[in-house]
Amino acid sequence: MDPRTSAQDVMRCDLCETAVVQMHCDTCLVNLCKACVGEHMISDESKDHRVIKFQARKSTPLYPGCTSHNKQQCTMYCNQCDIPVCIKCIASDQHLGHKISEILKVVDEKKVKINKERTELYETIYPTYQDIASDVQNRMSQLEKEYGDLSTAITKHGEDWHREIDKLVKKLKAEVDEMKNTQLQTLQKHLDEINKTMSDIKDEINSADMAIDTNDLSKLFSVTSSVNIYRNLPNKLAPSLPRFIPGKIQGKELCKLFGTLSSSSLTSDKYAYSMKTTQKSPEAGSSPPVKQLLDQPETVTTINTGYQCLNSVACLSDEEIWTSGGDSTMKLFSINQGSLLKSIRTKSGYEPCNIAVTKSGDLVYTEYGYRTVNIVKNEKIEEVIRLQNWIPTGVCSTSSGDLLVIMENDDYTQTKVVCYSDSTEKQTIQFDDKGKPLYSSGLCYITENRNLDICVSDIGAKAVVVVNQAGKLRFRYTGHTPAPKNKPFNPRGITTDSQSHILTADDYNHCVHIIDQDGQFLRYIDCGLSQPRGLCTDTNDNLFVAQDGNRQVKKIKYLQ
Incomplete structure (x- = not known):
């Protein structure tokens, strides 16, 4: 058997093809024995040969050659032009005023x-x-x-x-x-x-x-x-x-x-599949037990919040809820006792636009005036996202741990949903397949359904807009008649439950709409609500309604 081609043999020098490899040229990507190093160095003197030990190959960066300056290596990167550049490029007027970074960074x-x-x-x-x-x-x-x-x-x-x-x-x-x-x-x-x-x-x-x-x-x-x-x-x-x-x-x-045969068909449903998730969470776990809607929803408890106006509510656990209203204070209440457990003021001193709780139990809120999304960890506020030319409104945490943020531009003509992993933008949802805007401008609430649909309560459009995980429009829900107060549908807070129901507050009609995951109306929840705004559900599918009319949070049981 030829030792140079044997699968069990050691690697041989690329020049002499007999001696064992000991060195490596990172410039030419050639394997060498020590005896052949000199020959290789003088074979092409125009190159700066970087000869290292074979075991250390690929440890030295192989910088790209500059296309504008011969024999120059690009050790820097122009962020404006999005290209590697060399020292001479930086010194030239071509990249004057551009942000330059080290290419290794x-x-x-x-x-x-x-x-x-x-x-x-x-x-x-x-x-x-x-x-x-x-x-x-x-x-x-x-x-x-x-x-x-x-x-x-x-x-x-x-x-x-x-x-x-x-x-x-x-x-x-x-x-x-x-x-x-x-x-x-x-x-x-x-x-x-x-x-x-x-x-x-x-x-x-x-x-x-x-x-x-x-x-x-x-x-x-x-x-x-x-x-x-x-x-x-x-x-x-x-x-x-x-x-x-x-x-x-x-x-x-x-x-x-x-007897005859009917025609066959092969339909294509672009919403049938959803992306597999590896997160072990209630939303992504096994199918929950089927629960039926109660004929008569019942109020379990009522919590007085002390706000002058009440906008949002978010479940921290089955025993505690966060609330926010018309001032800079976000309050944590005990559900069973109705007592105030903790208060946290926003960093700016302005009221939060919307609040949510992450999978890890941290409070997240948006600040309209400062264009930021912030997270509260151990009672310390950290800025997670800062926007330019866009203003954050609604926010929610997904089953995968990402953040979904609704934002509108400075002149209030455009609205979009952006998915963030930590502070990194992963996905933007703004237009449908025909290039038309999915959302109107104005304040919006957002949540993720168990089937990974993204559900937005679009106040400006008076509609609930639901897209799949890929951002493709599934349906719009524009209310159901007759409404309890015979007023136009005016959606506010939005949440979902273990049955993939979508629940939306309607403050004009002082009720909550329940629709299924395909947009079919199921039932109203009334229970003497007064201008319901924010909504959330706990792990037992109890509904919490933040009422602006009386500044109370009402806990409602609506599933068997």
């Missing part, structure tokens, strides 16, 4: 981004496609079975027809035999009568012969003839056979009689 950031995308591909997207492929394979197997059942049904129906046709053939042949036997019996009787007449005629002939030959005159005169009788010949019986008149076999008519 940009590379590290790029690697982090690539690693995140790789993780998403590996842990989320690829497993999702595996599930989809498995689903398609199962559908194909099911299709084979169902088409087999269809062919069997047709064969069975054909056999039924054959049995009925055999019965009909047997019946017709029996009728033919009966007709034949009847006619044969009649003809046989007729034949017997003719044979008897023929015998009588022979007797007459014999008597005539004897009379002619006798000398006894008395015998001669005793002969009487029946010739006149025999001259009257018998009737001729001509049997008339039945005719078999076969029914015309016409293809279309026969198909109608036998």
